[in-house]
Every structure is written in C-alpha cells, then in structure tokens.
Amino acid sequence: MSKKTRTEELEKLAQFGKQVLEQIKKMENPHIQIPLRSLSNTIFDEDKQILKLGNKKQVRTYFNTAHTKKFMQTLLIASACKELIKSGKTTSIRDLFYMTKHTIGTSKENTFEDQEESNAIIEDLEVTIDALRENLHLFASTRGAMVGNATIVDSGDTINLRKMGSGGWGIPSIVEEEVIQFKNVEAEFVLVVEKDAMWRRLNEDKFWKKHNCLLMHGQGMAPRGVRRLLWRLNHELKLPVYVFVDNDPWGFYIYSVYKQGSINLAYESKRMAVTDAKFIGLSSFDQEKFDIPDNATIKLTKTDIARCRQILEYPWFQKKSWQKEIKHMMKKGVKLELEALSKKGLEFTANTYLPQKIENKDWLE
Amino acid sequence: MSKKTRTEELEKLAQFGKQVLEQIKKMENPHIQIPLRSLSNTIFDEDKQILKLGNKKQVRTYFNTAHTKKFMQTLLIASACKELIKSGKTTSIRDLFYMTKHTIGTSKENTFEDQEESNAIIEDLEVTIDALRENLHLFASTRGAMVGNATIVDSGDTINLRKMGSGGWGIPSIVEEEVIQFKNVEAEFVLVVEKDAMWRRLNEDKFWKKHNCLLMHGQGMAPRGVRRLLWRLNHELKLPVYVFVDNDPWGFYIYSVYKQGSINLAYESKRMAVTDAKFIGLSSFDQEKFDIPDNATIKLTKTDIARCRQILEYPWFQKKSWQKEIKHMMKKGVKLELEALSKKGLEFTANTYLPQKIENKDWLE
Numbered sequence A, B: 001m002s003k004k005t006r007t008e009e010l011e012k013l014a015q016f017g018k019q020v021l022e023q024i025k026k027m028e029n030p031h032i033q034i035p036l037r038s039l040s041n042t043i044f045d046e047d048k049q050i051l052k053l054g055n056k057k058q059v060r061t062y063f064n065t066a067h068t069k070k071f072m073q074t075l076l077i078a079s080a081c082k083e084l085i086k087s088g089k090t091t092s093i094r095d096l097f098y099m100t101k102h103t104i105g106t107s108k109e110n111t112f113e114d115q116e117e118s119n120a121i122i123e124d125l126e127v128t129i130d131a132l133r134e135n136l137h138l139f140a141s142t143r144g145a146m147v148g149n150a151t152i153v154d155s156g157d158t159i160n161l162r163k164m165g166s167g168g169w170g171i172p173s174i175v176e177e178e179v180i181q182f183k184n185v186e187a188e189f190v191l192v193v194e195k196d197a198m199w200r201r202l203n204e205d206k207f208w209k210k211h212n213c214l215l216m217h218g219q220g221m222a223p224r225g226v227r228r229l230l231w232r233l234n235h236e237l238k239l240p241v242y243v244f245v246d247n248d249p250w251g252f253y254i255y256s257v258y259k260q261g262s263i264n265l266a267y268e269s270k271r272m273a274v275t276d277a278k279f280i281g282l283s284s285f286d287q288e289k290f291d292i293p294d295n296a297t298i299k300l301t302k303t304d305i306a307r308c309r310q311i312l313e314y315p316w317f318q319k320k321s322w323q324k325e326i327k328h329m330m331k332k333g334v335k336l337e338l339e340a341l342s343k344k345g346l347e348f349t350a351n352t353y354l355p356q357k358i359e360n361k362d363w364l365e
Helices: A002-025 A068-087 A091-101 A115-129 A196-204 A222-237 A250-258 A266-271 A302-313 A319-330 A338-344 A350-360 B003-025 B069-085 B093-100 B115-129 B195-203 B222-236 B251-260 B266-272 B302-313 B319-332 B338-344 B346-357
Strands: A031-035 A041-043 A048-053 A058-063 A145-146 A150-154 A157-159 A180-185 A189-193 A213-217 A241-244 A278-281 B031-034 B043-046 B050-053 B056-063 B145-148 B150-154 B157-160 B180-185 B191-192 B213-217 B241-244 B280-281
Touching: A002 A031, A002 A058, A002 A091, A002 A115, A002 B056, A031 A068, A031 A115, A031 B093, A041 B043, A048 A266, A058 A068, A068 A115, A068 A338, A068 A350, A091 A115, A091 B195, A091 B338, A115 B050, A145 A196, A157 B031, A157 B150, A180 A222, A180 B093, A189 A196, A189 A222, A189 B280, A196 A338, A196 B093, A213 A222, A222 A250, A222 A266, A241 B093, A266 B145, A278 A350, A302 B251, A338 A350, A338 B093, B003 B031, B003 B115, B031 B069, B031 B115, B050 B266, B069 B093, B069 B115, B093 B115, B115 B266, B145 B195, B180 B222, B180 B302, B191 B195, B191 B222, B195 B346, B222 B241, B222 B266, B241 B251, B251 B280, B251 B302, B251 B319, B280 B346, B302 B319, B302 B338, B338 B346
Parallel strands: A189 A213, A189 A241, A241 A278, B191 B213, B191 B241, B241 B280
Antiparallel strands: A031 A058, A041 A048, A145 A213, A150 A157, A150 A180, B031 B056, B043 B050, B145 B213, B150 B157, B150 B180
C-alpha cells in the first residue's frame, strides 16, 4: 500500500469507529448504515456503462437482538483490518475469519461460526467505507498469469515479462499501485484469454512478441486480481483490451464481467470494470467466416439455452449487435470453444484468426 | 523436449505403429495390448513404496465391433502425437480432441464424440508405450506457483525465483528437462503448501529466504506439473521435500499423492512419486502441542469420517504412525485448517510452527 492509500484507509476506518463512539457518548443506540448489496439495488449505469449499487441502505443497530451480533462482527472486522494495515501485513479472508473468531467471555457463543458470515461482513465494510478489500490488506484465492512486452515491479522485484518462460508470472490478488508498478511497457494492447490452455499455446507461439502485446488469462471467470490489473493497464497506460472467450453464454458473461462488472460485486465496478474492453471472439458468426467444420461445434444444452435467454434480458446486453450475436447462437443451436480453432491447425489462432480480427476491427463492444 | 527424449518417444510411437503394420502384412487381425488402468490392477509396491499398475492387460482388436472404434481412436491419437513431437509444438488435451475429431468419410460417424473418449485413449497410449503425456507434447490445465532461493531456466528464459515478487512463477504443465533446467539452486529443501493463501503469507514473510528453501504450492490436489517438478528437484538435486497440508483426510491424501502416487495415475508414480516426502503438518496432535484454541477447530463431517475410514484401509497408510495419526483425528472428532494457525498470530506459522517442526524433525513419513 502506498503511504497515501494506507493513511486514507486508516482514516476511513477511524471515521467509521468514531461515528459509533459519538453515538455512544450521546447515549444513542449505536447504529451504522450499510448500502444494500442485493440484485434489487444493482443498477446498470447507462452513462458510465457499468453495474453499480443503487442508494438503498440498511441500518444495523446495536440494541436490537436481530442486529446485535452482526453489529459486533462489523466492528470486529473493521478493527482487525485496521491492525492489518498498521502492521503492513496482508492476509487471506480465510485467515481473517480465524483471526477474529473467538468465544465471547465466559459464554459458549463464538464471534463467528463459519466463514460465510465473515465474508459477508467484509463486503459490508468495503461498501460502507468505500474501500477495496485489497486496500484493507485482504486477498482472495488467485488464478491467472501474464507474459508480454513489458517490465513491471512486484513487491520491489523487477520482473521482465518478456523472459517468463512457459510458466509466466502468477497474477497476485493484490495488484494495487504500491505492490505492482509498471516500468517499461512497450506493449500496445492487452489480450485476455479465458482459458490457460489457449494462453499457453499463444505463449508458445510468442504471440505477444509478434504482435507487441501483453498476454493474460484468468482461468475461467475473472478473479479480482486479474480484473483490477487489467483496469490499471487500461486506465493508467491507456492500453486497449481485447477479450477472447468461448462462444457460449458463459464466455459472453465472462466478457461482460471484465467490461461492466459483475452482479455479485457491483459496488466494485468503478475500480474494476474496463468499459472499453472489446469482445474479439469467438463470435457466433465465426464458423461461417473462418470456415470451421460442423463437427467442431457442440450442441447447446438446455442450461446453455436458458442462460442465453437470461443474458438476452440483461440491460448491458441490449445493444443491437449483442442481441444479434446471442440470437444467432440460439438459432444455430451450437456453441464453439476456443480450442475448436485448432481444427484449422495449431497455429491458426495465433497466425490467422486473432491478427485478422484485430486488423479488421472485427469485434463487439 | 531434449533431442534424445524426442527421438525416444518418436521411436516408441513408430514401434507401436510398425507392430500393427506387421500384423496387417501377415493378414492377421490387427490388435494392440494395453495395460489395464483399473483399481483392481493397481498395487502398492512395498519395496519401492509407490502405487503402480499390475500385469493385467486388455487386448484391443480391429475386427471386433466392440473394439473397432477404440482401435481406430488409439491409432489416431498416436499419429497426432507423432505430428506434435515432430513439429516441436505442445498443446492441450482439449486441443488434441478437436484436432483429431472429424467425420469419417461420407458417414455421419465422428472419430470422437466427446473429450472423455480422447482423454481415455491418451492414458491408454501413455501406459502402452510407457511415455509421460508431457513427452507426447500434451499439457493439462495448470495450477501452482514457486518462489525461493534458486535460478531456473524455463524455455530459454532465465528466471530468478528470488525476484518473483508476490505473484511468483507459474508452474507450467510440462516441466521436463528440456523445458526447465535448474541453474543456481542454493535452496536446501522444498516446502510444498496445499493452499495458495498460505503460500502467499509465507512468501510475504520471505520464509524461503530466512530458511533457504523453495516454496511451492499446488492449489489443492497436486497438478501433474507440480508433482513432476517436485520429483525432479528431489531426484536430481536431492532436495528433501516437506508437505504442509490441512489436518483432514483430504490433506492426508494430498500428501500421499505427492509421496506414493494417485490411484488414477498409478502408472505414472515412478516418474512422479517423491517417496521420501515428509508430512510436516498439520498433525492431529498439533492442537495440544501448539496450544491452539478449541474454537479454531472444525467438527468432522460425516463425509470426513467416511473418508478417514477409507484411507485407514489404504495399504500405504498402514504404518503405525499413520494409523495413530488418523485415529487420533477421528477420536478428537475435529479437523484443523492451515489458517487455524493464524489464531496464534499472523507470523506464527513462519516464525514458530514450521521452524520448530523442521528442527525437531517432527514429521511423519
């Protein structure tokens, strides 16, 4: 954490505590206001093109048997985060659960019974004091890797992403400015691949070298670290972002999470959504365009079709181009995986498909 | 692949093909013999202390309607692997499925319908010609990362594992000698951690620097790349290996896969099992030993207990020490996660638990 961020977050936590203290001094019933993290309070901001939380709030009161425990938990987590930031250490949300779990006084009551409780409180706290959990020194499980035409600094170590072999640099959960700095970024865009297998193929073919880019994957649904790092590359370095996912409703949704944010973490979109990310494929029109044989396609399952119907309704898929894209998939009745391109030869993706898509600006937004 | 390995594998594949060709020339019914990969043909080799396949074989015959398709598939996969090795490219088993899937002649019959079919054939081929799939240029999905007191070369890039920041080097699926070379390994042992969150904590505390080791994780059940790399570090560099897993039957089994091999991939134990790996914790006796409070424990579920009973019966858990370990867990009725140690403070694992365990040789084998 930079000193500035650290001081800011500590200040927010202190304010949060002081507010409760003031209430107690005034002999009021202590209470805190927490923005509601529910689907009903999730809205699609048409201007900014991101998912965000609405204005609904819940009030959590100390003297209310239905609230007391959660009130206590909220203050407990806030206090533990303050200690973490002060000590300069980071830890996992699982660790934090154990750190704050204890039996209260001589009772048989524990502060937390399971981690779901503490996870929810962490999210409450994030949204209440408007801080990313990463800035509260908490990390989640990580996936994803990166290579490409750039040098970065990670925790003081200079890492040349051009020299990372076949394994690549593992993208950590906390990628804030004070952990990760960009040094010598020659890359002109970022290609995010849904699956690590395709990432490996493209890395083996040195796609990033030939096309001067950064090559990243998030191993399926994008983890927070990958999203936040992509956001930083896009916002701070103005690098265009291309997302390369399976041609199925799940791939489309993964793209939309990179672009507009996720329903679960709507309150974090402004710090994670890459609103100008481009969907480079696979498109439902690619089979014809690239002459991919029928036996490389897979029939849509009932679950796939139901999911197509769902995303057709999402406000952020209302653009004509997306409606056309999704409906074409449903009409064809089949989906296409990234690996299907290998039917055209192992180097087809790196040497033909991707360059052609980028050159022709053949993408969706 | 080193030239030697490449030539060897090509030779094995050629022999495999020639043998069928000879049969055809002699007007015999073409057939191949494939070692049986079933639990009934999995044995625990007490001498070598690894799981391995027995001598049972199945015969796959061309002129036998029940075998014809599989016979064709086996030859098809063998031929595709030969092409891969010749071209010097590697690819995923999913890719290979698409590459070999096609409609036969003018029929409506496909060579493969889904990937499970081709995966099984890959395993048949591995065991028949006695080659690791990595040597057939195939990779699986990857997980896991490494940092520590060593420099390695990955695909020609020199990687200083002392300077990998918080993210670490992602362990690839293929870690054979020709991809990964060890250069300047000062580390005196390898610590393998079950979970990436604990790995991150230990990396943040620079445990590997203080204790001169390599720090590796496999994100749960060990992926092939991580197992094979560990095997190489142990066999080629004679580094002792300590495995650090949750105190539950699943953690115990993860340890046993590193040590003796897995039931699923018994035929690969000789190239992956680290027979002198040591289980450093968490042990069922650690709660008392390290004074871990009761509320950091979790009650065993029915599934946990059933799994305990199962592993109690496995031949490779028959040592007295292991029987005692498992039975003590069942008697206590609780399990302990790695993160439970954080109740004793964030640095307890790095500064107290692990050093004490290693110094006192307080481990199981």
